[in-house]
Amino acid sequence: MNVIAFPRDLGGLPADQMQEIRDIGFTHYRRVEDDLIGQIAILRAACLILCDFAMRVPDPVAGLEAHLGHLRDETAELILAAQDS
Known part of the structure; x- marks a missing residue:
């Protein structure tokens, strides 16, 4: 399993680059x-x-909250995947 600390829409990168x-x-x-x-x-x-x-956004604290939300969502998905395997 891979944990990543980047927002999901990292500059609109294609899925293969996000996987890399x-x-x-x-x-x-x-x-x-x-x-x-x-x-x-x-x-x-x-x-x-x-x-x-x-x-990079006008309200950095709100930006951080959004990025932490992405990280939390991805971590939850990894937990669920680990429980299913």
Whole structure:
């Protein structure tokens, strides 16, 4: 399963490019699976990415809420998929 901290409509990228982004993120996460510092670094990077995306809109806090909503939705889908397998 791949978790991604990007909004679903990331610049209107095609599905294959979105999957590539997911695969890259997943690969990096698995490389630090047993490395707490590495995991914290990835979480920090995800927070900085969300901040960058949020700062592109007139109301950054509302932008952050929207991006967090996308992240929450994708995480819920991953949980459901894991429970079904």
